[in-house]
Amino acid sequence: MDDLPVDLDLEAWRVQDPDVGRLRELLVELEFRTLLERFAGDGDAPQAPDGGEADYRALTDPGEVEDVVARIREAGMVAVDTETTSLNPVRADLVGISLSWAPGQGVYLPLGHVSPAPSLLQESEVGPPPNLPGLDDPSMLPLVALLEDATLPKVGQNLKYDLLVFRRAGVDLAGIDFDTMVASYVLDPGRRQHSLDALALDLLGHATISYEDVAGKGRKQVPFAQVPLARAVEYACEDADLTLRLRERFLPELSEQGLEDLFRSLEMPLVPVLADMEWAGIRIDPTFFREMSARLGRELELLQEEIWKEAQGEFNINSHPQLREILFEKLGLPVLKRTKTGPSTDASVLEELAAEGHTIPRHLLEYRQLEKLRSTYVDALPKLVNPGTGRIHASFNQTVAATGRLSSSDPNLQNIPIRTALGREVRKGFVAEEGSVFLAADYSQIELRILAHFSGDEAFVSAFREGLDVHRQTAAVIFEVPVEKVTGEQRARAKTINFATLYGQGDFSLGRQLGISRDEARSFIDAYFERFQGVRRFLDEQVEKARERGYVETLGGRRRYIPELDSRNWNVRQFGERIAQNTPIQGTAADLIKEAMLEIHRGLPGEGFQARLLLQVHDELVFEVPEDEVEAVQEFVVGRMESAMELAVPLRVDVGIGRRWYDCKG
């Protein structure tokens, strides 16, 4: 086993035709070896991640707090990690804090441990373990002062979480300096996982003690407060220790790759902004959702009856296999599209079947829409209201999207319906607090403007500079008609082709989407690039660069590696080309709105405003604004958004204002 390289770069195997079996073997071997390391020897000294002896200990005597704080101040930096009662930071109570200020060093401060769970007791521990007094106790003052000291840099893994946990506990964590999760994301946003466990294994060759190891798993899992102190110490200190070590590894890489500015000036400052958004949450009207649910329920029942009648039998409409059998075997409808497992029943298929005069597909489409609204939004959202605040506190994730975008989850507030009238109703359930309104500000045509900037294409650039309708202009150019003669149909097609360009869409699917032949679609695309040669050149350049260097980059200097371009599979390579073309555009839009968020977050309190940023939806920011400052905030927000970056074309922001999100229409 000695010939196993310690510093396995597992990322090297990522994506391109991975030899999964071999990879798994290596992982298992590596894990086995680190487990052996950990349990080798006399067993009472924990193994540090470098194989040496770790000095991890519990701090249970308040008298020692001052000494630890002094040592941290001397070190000039500290890695912090919190253990809590919940993964959801806005309802998590502190159970313990671990601190590490040098590799192999760590202390764990138990604040809220109780009698260990009998199922976990192996040692002779009985009764509640010794705990420190709460953070509000005078003996803890030096520690709180340290945590709140902005001049003492804090290192952490997912600091947004710890920031919120501390805020709930009455501590204002300051000096947020280095988040290893964010660093990993900046260095390689396409990486599968940025979890501490994955980073430690891949980059430090160290298999961590898993949470399940200390707290059990599944139904047998117990709260961390019931984990025996000795095991809690090892687990918690290891995390802080590893975090500190990962910083050592990431810091030089960031500067070597020229990514330090993106990290220091954009992504790290964004951490507290996102924390504030999550902390603020958004108010909903549960009564509205209850009533809408009842309404949808009644409609769904009627539709179900109707569908069953047409199918001449009862079945589970939500079941793909059952629906397939009814449509394509029992009723003998034509198969227009296939999935891996059989005929497709998706919306495009049902639309086409409905157009051919069948009645069932129409009812199925309506059933699907209503079922989607009820299950995903109307019934789900009220369940997520935090009882303490009466609001929904979604997560805004900073390290998920490979392009640099944010994502939202639990619930996802970035995909609340808007495109259909019925779906849009859901937005009536989002209401501003008393005395305030929502202000929604969105960038107009942001990705096309960025494409215009990058390509320098004269037709595009001048259209935006002159404030013209860019899709109409596009139509005039590719259909060779005067602008004032462009028909609605032509404009719609031009709009589709503009978007197709952003995604690298091919003739096959464009034709399908426009309801024209593949050849016709091909000639549209050819005409488009013939007229917009700057666009063609830009897109080709991105693919070329990606092939040469292995990555593409955004205006903010964000990189995304594209290993797909080296695949032996043509489909995968094509996918890689589309990624290379789209990522600089989508990613630059992400850079841009993040800049705006920082500016606005910094500026709002400074300007004396109470307004708070609640949501980001990729090209849109939603604020909650006291009524008496709406006009001033609007001017401020629009100004900062439109000047977030200087491009070759102007940026334009549209604003909607209303008591309900629904009412925020331009």
Place this chain on the structure above:
DNA sequence: TCACTATGCTCG
């Protein structure tokens, strides 16, 4: 009972 996959649908 839980974890996982397949499918489909919501948004920018």
Place this chain on the structure above:
DNA sequence: GTACGAGCATAGTGAA
């Protein structure tokens, strides 16, 4: 096979 980036709901399957 065929449009970029996400998250989530329901069914169905297979393992613990």
